[in-house]
Amino acid sequence: MQEALQILNKYWKHNSFRSLQQDIIESVHNGKDTMAILPTGGGKSICFQVPALMKEGICLVISPLVALMKDQVANLQKRDIKAIALTGGIATEEIIDLLDNCQYGNYKFLYLSPERLQGDWILDRIKNLPINLIAIDEAHCVSQWGHDFRPAYLKISHLKEHFPKIPFLALTATATPKVKEDIIKDLNLKQPAVFQKSFARENLAYMVFEVEDKLYRIQQILIKNPAPSIIYVRNRKSCLDMAAQLNTLGFRATYYHGGLSYKEKEKNMQRWMNEEVQVIVATNAFGMGIDKSNVKTVIHIQLPENLENYYQEAGRAGRDGNKAFAILLNSPSDSIQAASQFIHNLPDRSFLNLAFVKLCNYFQIAYGEGINEQFTFNLNHFCSKYSFPILKTYQALQFLDQQGIINLSQEFSEKITLQFLIPSKEVIRYISLNPNDEEIILAILRTYPGIYEMQTPFNLSLIAKKAGVKDDAVHLVLKKLAEKEIIEYHAKNNDATIVFNEVREDERTINRVIKHLDQQNQLKKEHLASVIEYIQNKNHCKNQLLLDYFGEKSNQECGICSFCISNAKPTNIDQELSNTILLLLQKEDSNSRELEKKTQKSADAIIFALQTLLEQNKIKILPNNKYTLQ
Numbered sequence: 001m002q003e004a005l006q007i008l009n010k011y012w013k014h015n016s017f018r019s020l021q022q023d024i025i026e027s028v029h030n031g032k033d034t035m036a037i038l039p040t041g042g043g044k045s046i047c048f049q050v051p052a053l054m055k056e057g058i059c060l061v062i063s064p065l066v067a068l069m070k071d072q073v074a075n076l077q078k079r080d081i082k083a084i085a086l087t088g089g090i091a092t093e094e095i096i097d098l099l100d101n102c103q104y105g106n107y108k109f110l111y112l113s114p115e116r117l118q119g120d121w122i123l124d125r126i127k128n129l130p131i132n133l134i135a136i137d138e139a140h141c142v143s144q145w146g147h148d149f150r151p152a153y154l155k156i157s158h159l160k161e162h163f164p165k166i167p168f169l170a171l172t173a174t175a176t177p178k179v180k181e182d183i184i185k186d187l188n189l190k191q192p193a194v195f196q197k198s199f200a201r202e203n204l205a206y207m208v209f210e211v212e213d214k215l216y217r218i219q220q221i222l223i224k225n226p227a228p229s230i231i232y233v234r235n236r237k238s239c240l241d242m243a244a245q246l247n248t249l250g251f252r253a254t255y256y257h258g259g260l261s262y263k264e265k266e267k268n269m270q271r272w273m274n275e276e277v278q279v280i281v282a283t284n285a286f287g288m289g290i291d292k293s294n295v296k297t298v299i300h301i302q303l304p305e306n307l308e309n310y311y312q313e314a315g316r317a318g319r320d321g322n323k324a325f326a327i328l329l330n331s332p333s334d335s336i337q338a339a340s341q342f343i344h345n346l347p348d349r350s351f352l353n354l355a356f357v358k359l360c361n362y363f364q365i366a367y368g369e370g371i372n373e374q375f376t377f378n379l380n381h382f383c384s385k386y387s388f389p390i391l392k393t394y395q396a397l398q399f400l401d402q403q404g405i406i407n408l409s410q411e412f413s414e415k416i417t418l419q420f421l422i423p424s425k426e427v428i429r430y431i432s433l434n435p436n437d438e439e440i441i442l443a444i445l446r447t448y449p450g451i452y453e454m455q456t457p458f459n460l461s462l463i464a465k466k467a468g469v470k471d472d473a474v475h476l477v478l479k480k481l482a483e484k485e486i487i488e489y490h491a492k493n494n495d496a497t498i499v500f501n502e503v504r505e506d507e508r509t510i511n512r513v514i515k516h517l518d519q520q521n522q523l524k525k526e527h528l529a530s531v532i533e534y535i536q537n538k539n540h541c542k543n544q545l546l547l548d549y550f551g552e553k554s555n556q557e558c559g560i561c562s563f564c565i566s567n568a569k570p571t572n573i574d575q576e577l578s579n580t581i582l583l584l585l586q587k588e589d590s591n592s593r594e595l596e597k598k599t600q601k602s603a604d605a606i607i608f609a610l611q612t613l614l615e616q617n618k619i620k621i622l623p624n625n626k627y628t629l630q
Contacts (some may be wrong), residue, residue, distance in 0.1 A: 001022055001025070001026055001029075002182060003054055004017075004025050004026075004029070004051070004054060004140055005017075006055050007054060007629070008046070008050060008185055009379075011079045011081065012046070013081075017046070018042065018043045019042075019168065019197060020036070020042075020195045020197050021043055021046055021047055023195055024036045024047040024169070024191075024195050025046075025047060025050050025051050025086075026165050027193040027195070028047070028048070028051045028169050028180050028568065029051045029054060029055075030132060030606055031167050031189065032167055032191075032192070032193050033167055033169075033189040033190050033192040033193070034167065034169045034170070034189075034192055034193045034194075034195070035139070035167070035169075035170045035171075035180070035183060035184065035189065035194045036169065036171050036175070036194075036195045036196075036340070037174075037195070037196040037197065038171070038173060038177050038195075038197050038198060039168060039174070039195075039199055039201070039311070039312075039315055039525040040173045040311075040312045040315035040316065040424055040428070042173070042197055043123075044137070044171045044525055045072060046318055047135075047169065047171065048061065048111045048133060048135035048171070049076070049081075049109070051133060052071045052108060052132060052133050052135075052159075053081070053108060053168070053248045054108065054251070055130065055132040056130065057129075057130035057131060058102055058108055058109065058110055058129055058131060058132065059108060059109050059131070059132060059133045059134075059135060059440065060112075060126065060129075060132060060133070060134045060135070061109060061118070061135045061137060062112060062113070062114050062134070062135070062136045062137065062156060062157075063111060063112075063113065063137040063138060064087075064113055064114065064137075064141055064150055064153075065137075065138065066087050066113070068137070069085040069087060069111040069112075069113075069278065070085060071085065072109075073085045073109070073111060076108075077108060079491035081108055081109070081156070082105065082106060082107040082108050082109070082170070083107065083108060083109035083110075083111065083534070084098050084101065084102060084107055084109070084110055084111065085110075085111035085112065086110070086112040086116055086122075087113075087307070088226045089511075090600050092476070095122070096125075098130060098463070099122075099125045099126075099129075099145075102129055102375060103125075103129055105162045108403065110126075110129070112142075113152070114150060114152035114153050114156055115152045115407075117152070117155055117156065117158075117159070118152060118155060118404075123162075124239070124353050126162075127162045129378065131163055131166050132166065132171060133166065133167055134159055134163065134166055134167070134169070135168075135169045135171065136156060136168065136169065136170045136171065136187060137171050137172075137173060138171075138184065139153075139170035139171055139172045139175075139183050139187065139297075140172045140174060140175050140179050140308075141153045141377055142154060142156070142182060142186045142187055143175075143178070143179040143183060143186065144516070144519060144520075145176070145178045145179055145182060145523060146175070146182070146524075147174075147305075147306045147308040147527060148307075149311065149402070150402060150521070151402050151403060151404060151516075153186070153238070154186055156187060157186060157187050157188040160188050160442050160598075161300050164618065166226045168187060168189055170183050170184075170187055170189065170192075170193075172350075173311075173312055173315075174308040174311055174312060174550065175550070176549065176551055177551040180194075180551075187201075188532050197537070198547075198552060199311070199546065199547055199550045199552050200268065200543065200547060200552070200558075201315065201318065202270055202326050202544075202558070203318045203322060203323050203324060204314070204315070204317060204318045204323075204325070204326055205323065205325050205326070205543035205558075205560040205561055205562075206314065206326050206328075206543055206546065206558075206561045206562070207325055207326065207327040207328065207542075207561065207562040208327075208328045208330060208534070208562050208563075209327065209328070209329055209330065209607070209611060210330055210332075210611070210614050210621050211329050211330070211331060211592075212331065212591050212592065212621060212625025212626065213422070213591070213592070213593070213625065214301050214329045214331065215245060215556075216327070216592075216593070217241075217248055217329055217607070218231065218246075218299060218352070219251075219552075220603050220604070221297060221299065221325075221327065222246075222251055222278065222279065222297070225296045225297050225325065226278060227294060227295070227296030227297070227318070228272065228275060228278060228279075228295050228296060229278060229279045229280075229295065229296060229297040229298070229299065230280055230282060230286070230287075230297075230299070230313075230317075231279060231281045231282070231293060231299045231300075231301060232282060232283070232286075232298065232299070232301070232302075232304075232313055233281060233282070233283060233300075233301055233302060234283065234302040235257075235283065236257040236258070236259050236457065237450075237457075238282050238301075238302075239255040239256070239282065239283060240255060240362055240454055241450075242301070243255040243279075243281045243451075244454070246279055246281070251278055251279055252276070252277040252278050252279070253277055253278065253279040253280070253362050253473065254268040254271050254272055254277045254279070254280055254281070255268060255280065255281045255282065256268050256269060256280055256281070256282040256285065256286040257282065257283040257286070258281070258283060258285035259457065260384070265388070268280065269286075269290070272292075273290075273292055282305075284309060284313065284612065287312070287313060287316055290316065291501055292319075293319040293320040294318055294320050294322075295316060295317045295318065295319070295324065296317065296318070296322075296324050296325065297324065297327065298313060298314050298316055298317040298324075298325070298326050298327070298451070299328075299329065300313070300314075300327070300328045300329065301329050302312075302334060302337070302338070303328075303330070303334050303335065303337075303338040303341050303528075303531055303532075303535070304314070304331070304531060305338075305516065305524070305528065305531075306524075306527035306528070306530065307528060307530050307531055307534060307546065307549050310328075310529075310534075311546060311550075314326030317374075323560075326533060331537050331625065332621055332622070332623055332625075333623065335532050335535075335546030338448060338528060338531070339431045340531075341391075342524060342528050343524065343525055343528060345389065345391045345392045345395060346392070346395060346521045346524060347392055347393075347395055347396035347399065347517070348521070349514050349517065349518075351392065351396060352396050352399065352400075352510055352514070352517060353506070353507055353510045354493040355393055355396040355397070355505070356386065356396075356400065356405075356509065356510055357506055358382075358386050358388075359382070359397075359406075359498075360504045360506075362382055362385070362386075363375050363498075365500065365504050366504065367504050367505070367506065368503050368504065368505070369501075369503060369504060370500040370503055371500060371501065371502055371503045372499065372500065372501070372505045373499070373500050374497060374498070374499045374500075375497070375498050375499075376496070376497060377408075377496045377497065377498045378461075378496070379393070379394060379397075379459045379460065379496065380459045380460065381461045381471070383461075384459075384461035384462060384465050385461075388426065397564070398496075399516075399517060399520070402510050402514040403516060404501055405500075405501060405502055405509060405513070406498050406499060406500055406501060406532065407495040407497075407498070407499040407501060408496060408498055409496045412617055416457075416458040416460055416489070416490065416491050417455045417456060417458055417461075417489075417490045418451065418455065418456060418458050418478065418487050418488060418489045418490070419451060419452070419453075419454060419455045419456060419487060419488045420451050420452050420486065420487050421485060421486060421487060421488055423443075423452075424452065426486075427441065427445070427486070429488060430484075437477050437480070437481075439467040439468065439469070440463065440467045440469065440474055440477045441472065441477070441481075441559045442467075442625075443463050443466040443467040443516060444458075444463055444502075445465075447462065447463060447466065449603065454487070455488065455490070455522070455558045460474050460475070460478075461610060469584075475593070499547065529581055530549060533545075534546070534549075538563070538614075538615050538617070540563065541557040541558050541561055541563050542558070542560070542561035542562060542563050542564075543558035543561050544557060562611060563615065565608075565609075565611075566608075566611050566612045566616075574608070574609060574612070576599060577599065577605060577606075577609045578593050578609045578612060578613055578618075580599055581599070581606075581609055581610070581613065581619075581627075582596055582613070582619070582629070584598055584599070585627060585628060585629050585630065588621060589624075589626040589627060590627060591605055591625055591626050591627065592610060592627075595610070595627075610627060613627075617630055618630055
């Protein structure tokens, strides 16, 4: 494998491979179908990039992540390696030119999404390319038991018919035993060599804390560990709020979410990468392809949807091998909120059927018609027209997209953002002078209480409905307020696009795919149940719980997670403080700050003692965020 090392050194300036990389490269180079399960940061891309450069021809890379494709192509091009990505929004003529370049221009890598393979003419062009390796990234997407199933992945196995002698390399960071079986079966891998790195991260301490004041605990953590940190939140508003709160407290923080422009994302990410700021507050849109080795702390302040996502996000800490922390802050209401977000908004059979019928009516598609018709689509307006809940409707449309019934462009950032620039008393004065605008302005202020502090995503159709007027009336008022510099108002023309792939057959269409919906809903319920088990289990090491979830058994406790630390033999000082806290709680329920004040002990000591008492079931936390005796 001397040639592989020479390529690694020439293009990446490394003198040796990471664990398992060389074995995977050798397997692929020898023409064997291969499956590689390497946790986040394990260097999966090297496993196909190096062997592809060792042979004549081009490597076909199938990936569901546009951002990651663009990032990898840019990195290859920086190293003078010719690479192309067929991402969405590229005109047919341009795709033809790009594929011509692949055929005649000595390109080494062609990246595309699995959905691109569903276009017959694209597949015909690919069949004529000198393919030397087919790499399938995020291979867990092929499994209906995976956390991100994409039906288009099931079509990838058809490439075997056209390239029977070309090795497949299936790559993923997380896969349960069931998902591993599906990858091999559904990709039609022939006697594959399977390489799996342990899911254990010896330097990463998994911490789960029951807290009543999350911001206060975050403040303590960031003071104690002033190194680069990531805080994961559930939505865009939480992103902005948390970053603003941290900056107010004196920390340097920025934010990252899917609604930002490319420029804003790049600027905020680079500030964090260059350590101009300590913290980046992010939704799960952040992280793919990000490789910052010295992240000390990853904090989740809300429950993740599944343990696969949690493991990947937590795994962005400690890649340099130094001790790092993956902290999940949990409060009594979090499980209820997670169920509300992830489970209660799942569309059932009747809602899916209703949403599909109304979607057809919305575009005036008659029964038996509609195939290949394309429309611009505003989700907010559609939901407002039919009084549909937005999140549930979006999930229903996503499911129809996954099943190939429609194609839905993923452009659901808010169309309008606005912020009031004058004080509230001046707004009231304006209303008194312009009574015709009163209902609309009051509807805005009641719906968006934070609209004085920041640019706020704005649902125009919702405000029109609340004010009892048409959308155009709201538009006119916003325009007038912007002209008078009462508000700062940004409108973006970013409606989604929907393409109907089949004729309209209403229930017949839905009945054909309903078993997949039931299965998907059940899987999401099981995933959330696993997350809740992880946070509530007080009898096992957190590292062992994660390893067991991924089918890896370990008889040894990690010694550094929240369970192991609280389970360690307490010192006399710890025991004395615990006893003092129990005596104080006999008199009255208290929160951690009150106990800190009463005992005159450090915040860290109080937190440790409370965590220990919670693990021992001697105390519990109440909905009002105070501790009481069990």
